[in-house]
Amino acid sequence: MAAHNHRYTILMMGNPNVGKSALFNRLTGANAVVSNYPGTTVDVTRGFLRKERLEYEIIDVPGAYSLEARDAAEEVAVRILGGHPDAVVMVVLDATRVERGLYLALEVMEHGNPLFVALNMIDAAREREVSVDVATLQEILGVPVVPTSAVRGEGMLDLVEAVHRAQPPDIAAIEARAFGEVKCPAGERPLSIAGTAGGVPE
Amino acid sequence: MQKRLSELEFSESGTVRDIFASRHELNCLGVRVRKHLTMITRQPIKGPVVVAVDDMEVAMGLETARCVIVEVDRP
Numbered sequence: 698m699a700a701h702n703h704r705y706t707i708l709m710m711g712n713p714n715v716g717k718s719a720l721f722n723r724l725t726g727a728n729a730v731v732s733n734y735p736g737t738t739v740d741v742t743r744g745f746l747r748k749e750r751l752e753y754e755i756i757d758v759p760g761a762y763s764l765e766a767r768d769a770a771e772e773v774a775v776r777i778l779g780g781h782p783d784a785v786v787m788v789v790l791d792a793t794r795v796e797r798g799l800y801l802a803l804e805v806m807e808h809g810n811p812l813f814v815a816l817n818m819i820d821a822a823r824e825r826e827v828s829v830d831v832a833t834l835q836e837i838l839g840v841p842v843v844p845t846s847a848v849r850g851e852g853m854l855d856l857v858e859a860v861h862r863a864q865p866p867d868i869a870a871i872e873a874r875a876f877g878e879v880k881c882p883a884g885e886r887p888l889s890i891a892g893t894a895g896g897v898p899e
Numbered sequence: 900m901q902k903r904l905s906e907l908e909f910s911e912s913g914t915v916r917d918i919f920a921s922r923h924e925l926n927c928l929g930v931r932v933r934k935h936l937t938m939i940t941r942q943p944i945k946g947p948v949v950v951a952v953d954d955m956e957v958a959m960g961l962e963t964a965r966c967v968i969v970e971v972d973r974p
């Protein structure tokens with residue numbers, strides 16, 4: 698009998714500099730292997746996390762602003778996502794600039810993998826008095842949203858737990874909820890994230 | 900008054916009205932119609948043009964900045 702009775706593959710995806718590698722290091726510790734993505738000079742790091750007889754292979758995907766790739770790193774991100782249709786995706790957002798990260802997040806959601814969100818840098822958001830309405834964000838996206846701080850080690854167990862609650866996103870439902878079907882306090886726009894008011898996604 | 904983003908003066912700010920470049924290219928960096936932005940620096944010849952949007956700096960080529968139409972804030 699195998700030592701571990703189930704294995705998950707988790708792709709960590711997000712904009713550059715949102716703390717993917719910092720989270721990855723927290724989750725995998727020393728068990729990581731860096732290699733070039735075949736045919737490129739782009740580094741991809743893989744590691745393992747074992748917990749309660751479950752094994753998680755975690756891939757730290759190169760940062761990307763979009764899946765319409767414009768450089769080698771974005772190209773590799775697209776290829777890794779395309780090559781793992783069964784992987785669970787952890788979309789990493791920077792809590793101090795959530796809106797910017799949602800562009801890539803929605804593109805990734807269109808791929809249909811089960812998905813959840815790590816709302817990283819929550820410590821920096823608190824410090825800068827940026828408040829993120831996690832409950833509403835979670836309700837609109839319909840997937841788990843977990844506040845984390847890779848530097849402080851906050852939210853790591855919640856992240857592992859969220860793997861099991863990851864959902865394939867329903868883009869049509871997200872759109873309907875984003876355009877007003879979500880109940881929110883009177884006078885507030887849906888997705889009211891402090892400091893990012895204004896602007897409508899195309 | 901409307902201007903091309905490439906014509907905004909240092910520290911002038913305004914609201915994006917139209918984007919005639921690949922919207923995709925700018926949207927994924929956080930520049931969209933109705934976004935408010937402020938000019939930070941504008942290098943001649945090919946750029947870059949650097950603007951602040953939502954506390955973030957976004958750099959783009961002069962060609963791209965020419966394709967962005969901005970309603971300039973009144974001083």
Ligand SMILES: Nc1nc2c(ncn2[C@@H]2O[C@H](COP(=O)(O)OP(=O)(O)OP(=O)(O)O)[C@@H](O)[C@H]2O)c(=O)[nH]1
Binds near residue numbers: 719759817845846848
């Ligand atoms: N305050 C704070 N800083 C963080 C956190 N996570 C990461 N950082 C910092 O953010 C910077 C970028 O972190 P990385 O882990 O390299 O980001 P990345 O997403 O892997 O970036 P790319 O590999 O370029 O896509 C580093 O200086 C980290 O120390 C966090 O939760 N809070």
Ligand SMILES: [Mg+2]
Binds near residue numbers: 717718719757760
């Ligand atoms: Mg990294």
